[in-house]
Amino acid sequence: MKKLINAVDDVLAQSLDGFAAAHADIVVLGEERKFVRRRHGRPGKVSLVSGGGSGHEPLHAGFVGLGMLDAACPGQVFTSPTPDQMLAAMEAVDGGAGTLLIVKNYEGDVMNFAMAAEMAPGPVESLILNDDVAVENSTWTAGRRGVAGTLVVEKVVGAAAEHGQSLSELRKLGERVNAHTRSMGVALAPCTVPAAGKPTFSLAEDEMEMGVGIHGEPGRRRVKLASADAIADEMLTAIVADLSLKAASEVLLFVNGFGATPLMELYLMADRARRWLDAKGIKAVRFLTGSYVTSLDMAGCSITVSVLDDHARRLWDAPVHTPALRWGA
Amino acid sequence: MKKLINAVDDVLAQSLDGFAAAHADIVVLGEERKFVRRRHGRPGKVSLVSGGGSGHEPLHAGFVGLGMLDAACPGQVFTSPTPDQMLAAMEAVDGGAGTLLIVKNYEGDVMNFAMAAEMAPGPVESLILNDDVAVENSTWTAGRRGVAGTLVVEKVVGAAAEHGQSLSELRKLGERVNAHTRSMGVALAPCTVPAAGKPTFSLAEDEMEMGVGIHGEPGRRRVKLASADAIADEMLTAIVADLSLKAASEVLLFVNGFGATPLMELYLMADRARRWLDAKGIKAVRFLTGSYVTSLDMAGCSITVSVLDDHARRLWDAPVHTPALRWGA
Numbered sequence: 001m002k003k004l005i006n007a008v009d010d011v012l013a014q015s016l017d018g019f020a021a022a023h024a025d026i027v028v029l030g031e032e033r034k035f036v037r038r039r040h041g042r043p044g045k046v047s048l049v050s051g052g053g054s055g056h057e058p059l060h061a062g063f064v065g066l067g068m069l070d071a072a073c074p075g076q077v078f079t080s081p082t083p084d085q086m087l088a089a090m091e092a093v094d095g096g097a098g099t100l101l102i103v104k105n106y107e108g109d110v111m112n113f114a115m116a117a118e119m120a121p122g123p124v125e126s127l128i129l130n131d132d133v134a135v136e137n138s139t140w141t142a143g144r145r146g147v148a149g150t151l152v153v154e155k156v157v158g159a160a161a162e163h164g165q166s167l168s169e170l171r172k173l174g175e176r177v178n179a180h181t182r183s184m185g186v187a188l189a190p191c192t193v194p195a196a197g198k199p200t201f202s203l204a205e206d207e208m209e210m211g212v213g214i215h216g217e218p219g220r221r222r223v224k225l226a227s228a229d230a231i232a233d234e235m236l237t238a239i240v241a242d243l244s245l246k247a248a249s250e251v252l253l254f255v256n257g258f259g260a261t262p263l264m265e266l267y268l269m270a271d272r273a274r275r276w277l278d279a280k281g282i283k284a285v286r287f288l289t290g291s292y293v294t295s296l297d298m299a300g301c302s303i304t305v306s307v308l309d310d311h312a313r314r315l316w317d318a319p320v321h322t323p324a325l326r327w328g329a
Numbered sequence: 330m331k332k333l334i335n336a337v338d339d340v341l342a343q344s345l346d347g348f349a350a351a352h353a354d355i356v357v358l359g360e361e362r363k364f365v366r367r368r369h370g371r372p373g374k375v376s377l378v379s380g381g382g383s384g385h386e387p388l389h390a391g392f393v394g395l396g397m398l399d400a401a402c403p404g405q406v407f408t409s410p411t412p413d414q415m416l417a418a419m420e421a422v423d424g425g426a427g428t429l430l431i432v433k434n435y436e437g438d439v440m441n442f443a444m445a446a447e448m449a450p451g452p453v454e455s456l457i458l459n460d461d462v463a464v465e466n467s468t469w470t471a472g473r474r475g476v477a478g479t480l481v482v483e484k485v486v487g488a489a490a491e492h493g494q495s496l497s498e499l500r501k502l503g504e505r506v507n508a509h510t511r512s513m514g515v516a517l518a519p520c521t522v523p524a525a526g527k528p529t530f531s532l533a534e535d536e537m538e539m540g541v542g543i544h545g546e547p548g549r550r551r552v553k554l555a556s557a558d559a560i561a562d563e564m565l566t567a568i569v570a571d572l573s574l575k576a577a578s579e580v581l582l583f584v585n586g587f588g589a590t591p592l593m594e595l596y597l598m599a600d601r602a603r604r605w606l607d608a609k610g611i612k613a614v615r616f617l618t619g620s621y622v623t624s625l626d627m628a629g630c631s632i633t634v635s636v637l638d639d640h641a642r643r644l645w646d647a648p649v650h651t652p653a654l655r656w657g658a
Contacts, residue, residue: 002517002534004557004594004630014557015593018600022616057592188331205331228333228343260589262625263386264344265333271347287351291620296591297628301333326655 001197003297008194012054012076019061023323026065034081035089036061037071046161046170047071047093050102050154051086052109053078055193056214059150059293062324068158069102069322070095077193077296078215080108086116090124098123098167102154102174104146105130125167127174129153131183131304133242134211134219147214148256148293149181152306152316155325159318177312182242184235185302187212188225189260191295210234214258214295214302228265232272235303240280243307247281252316254304257291261299266290273303286316292324330526332626337523341383341405348390352652355394363410364418365390366400375490375499376400376422379431379483380415381438382407384522385543388479388622391653397487398431398651399424406522406625407544409437415445419453427452427496431483431503433475434459454496456503458482460512460633462571463540463548476543477585477622478510481635481645484654488647506641511571513564514631516541517554518589520624539563543587543624543631557594561601564632569609572636576610581645583633586620590628595619602632615645621653 005011013033020029020036028039035051050060051073060072071089073081090099099120103113105128117124131149138145157174165173187209190199200216203209208226211219226234245251255270257263266289274284285308293302308316319329334340342362349358349365356365364380379389380402389401400418402410419428428449432442434457446453460478467474486503494502516538519528529545532538537555540548555563574580584599586592595618603613614637622631637645648658 002537002554002628004517004560004590004598006556006558006597011593011597014600015597018596018598018603018618021603021613022596022599022618055591055593057596062592188333208331225331227335229335231333259591260626260628261333262384262588262623263391263620264340264383264625267347267351267386268335268340268344269333269347270351271343274347274350284350289347289351291592294591296593297589299331299589299626 001192003194005194011194012074016074026321026323030088030092034085035071035073035092036064037089037092038064041070041093041095043095044097045095045164046097046167047095047099048102048158048161049086049089049093049099051075051081052104053080055296056294058324063151063154063322065322066329067162067318067320068154068325077195080112083112083115086113087119090116091121094121100167100170101126103128104150105143106140107142108140123167125171127153127171127178129178131178131181132213133182133238134184138213139217145213147183147185148254148302148304149183149306151292152181152252152254152304153177155320156312156315159315181304181306182239183302183304184238185212185300186210186231186235187216187258187298187300189299190216191259191298193296212300214293216295216298228268229272232269232303233276236273236276239303239305243305245282249282250285250308251277251282252286252288252306252308253277253284254288256293256302256304258298258300259291259294260297261301263290266301269301330521332523334523340523341403345403355650355652359417359421363414364400364402364421365393366418366421367393370399370422370424372424373426374424374493375426375496376424376428377431377487377490378415378418378422378428380404380410381433382409384625385623387653392480392483392651394651395658396491396647396649397483397654406524409441412441412444415442416448419445420450423450429496429499430455432457433479434472435469436471437469452496454500456482456500456507458507460507460510461542462511462567463513467542468546474542476512476514477583477631477633478512478635480621481510481581481583481633482506484649485641485644488644510633510635511568512631512633513567514541514629515539515560515564516545516587516627516629518628519545520588520627522625541629543622545624545627557597558601561598561632562605565602565605568632568634572634574611574636578611579614579637580606580611581615581617581635581637582606582613583617585622585631585633587627587629588620588623589626590630592619595630598630
């Protein structure tokens with residue numbers, strides 16, 4: 001295992017300390033590193049709290065700040081945070097208007113957030129995100145997995161929360177965005193969890209895992225490496241079929257790197273994806289290209305398509321000021 | 330070679346097309362893809378033009394926009410752009426106040442930018458950047474290499490240009506920032522140039538290249554993989570000695586990933602680096618952490634320290650609106 005680390009047990013703590021120091025203008029690291037919270041909260045606003053296993057950076061802590069999350073709980077690598085962490089986060093950012101929990105659909109996360117919700121300091125609702133069209137059930141998931149589309153939900157719902165929407169309005173909005181957001185991924189090379197010390201799966205020199213999950217979970221099939229165009233086309237075909245996208249739809253196109261894939265390749269994928277959509281009469285009116293929902297050092301990418309009606313587009317464009325996503329603020 | 334590409338010859342064009350489409354609000358791709366220019370220029374302002382081999386994305390095209398570059402010329406991967414490209418870029422963004430060329434110190438770039446300067450549409454000055462303290466001469470360089478510190482110069486000088494400083498003032502400012510900015514890198518795994526199809530160098534499972542260049546050029550020595558702390562300490566010792574940094578100095582700490590290194594590891598390195606500096610009485614007052622000056626899919630990182638006086642800090646903090654760096658605008 002070749003990584004820039006000291007001891008396996010210190011990786012998360014040292015990384016969080018560096019993150020909190022680098023972004024001290026935006027975030028505060030909670031006691032015992034249970035959560036990362038927004039430094040400048042806004043009383044009277046519904047609190048958005050998310051979290052999950054670490055190793056997907058900048059998700060989730062990188063999205064804490066104005067216009068997005070109020071707090072994020074980092075678990076150990078690829079391991080759910082505990083209900084205790086979630087409760088501490090909810091209490092730290094409670095603004096008196098309730099808490100919306102944003103949960104990727106993995107059994108550990110769903111169970112722990114449900115336990116935390118029972119202890120919540122006030123009204124609480126949960127959003128379970130499941131944007132991955134690749135497979136129905138998976139290694140750690142009953143139903144579909146929550147993957148890169150999580151960013152889109154956190155951004156859009158975060159903007160609406162900033163505008164003062166109520167807890168139930170935000171939950172409904174989040175459910176709608178989740179339903180209008182679909183993703184699929186491909187891996188060219190596996191990731192290595194520090195505590196394991198060896199790759200989570202293996203791929204031959206000419207193979208790829210089509211439909212891979214963000215922890216390296218199996219996808220639809222393991223096949224020979226194909227061209228970027230063929231890969232993009234297969235992913236988009238699955239995504240668009242699932243969205244029942246109509247011609248003349250306007251969408252956000254999000255090409256997400258898994259950690260070890262150069263930006264040059266991600267833009268190349270984005271180019272093919274927008275042309276493919278265009279040929280179907282679907283217009284990509286917003287783009288996001290980069291490594292935002294990662295899987296440690298996995299090579300590959302995912303494509304996310306999110307339907308943007310006028311309301312969602314305004315919320316996507318609204319100011320955001322977080323460590324990893326920033327515009328208009 | 331496992332990459333998300335189609336044909337080797339199409340990689341750059343397809344990637345640039347995707348980049349230009351994704352950031353059409355900020356940039357325009359020039360004819361024959363000779364350059365990327367700012368969409369909304371400002372007449373009467375000195376133009377900042379940079380460029381270099383591709384494969385370092387988001388550098389340079391990702392830094393075109395308000396408060397940074399006016400144009401960037403992408404060469405083929407790890408290959409200088411041509412004087413013809415540079416001339417076309419200079420002409421496209423000429424605002425009547427002269428052009429400042431920002432050039433990383435590699436023989437091909439220096440020669441081609443010098444040829445372009447002779448044909449410039451108006452007054453022209455050049456900045457040659459050489460922030461890498463690792464080695465004196467290198468594979469493609471007489472003197473020191475220009476590496477991640479380039480971003481700092483482009484940001485600070487770009488802000489000053491936006492404020493209306495003159496060509497000679499900007500050149501002097503750039504020289505001062507370059508002199509106050511030092512970097513060093515380490516590679517844990519090599520990169521693969523698409524046209525070559527195989528890694529540019531090889532490292533054993535327990536080796537690293539200390540002092541590596543951004544094209545995988547040899548560094549100071551090839552040694553056994555060390556801890557993150559030991560790596561950071563060695564790089565900072567070399568950097569700080571070279572800067573003749575005094576206690577109570579205030580600096581920008583920039584931990585830059587080479588392309589395949591997870592953000593989690595970069596923040597861990599940033600944490601050690603700020604603690605190391607702090608122990609010497611040097612205060613990191615600004616941070617940048619991420620993969621901004623990359624080497625395709627090389628694993629590893631560089632550390633850059635830039636001394637920030639009040640003037641430089643204000644310019645660093647000034648608004649910037651580019652595809653890869655954005656704040657305050």
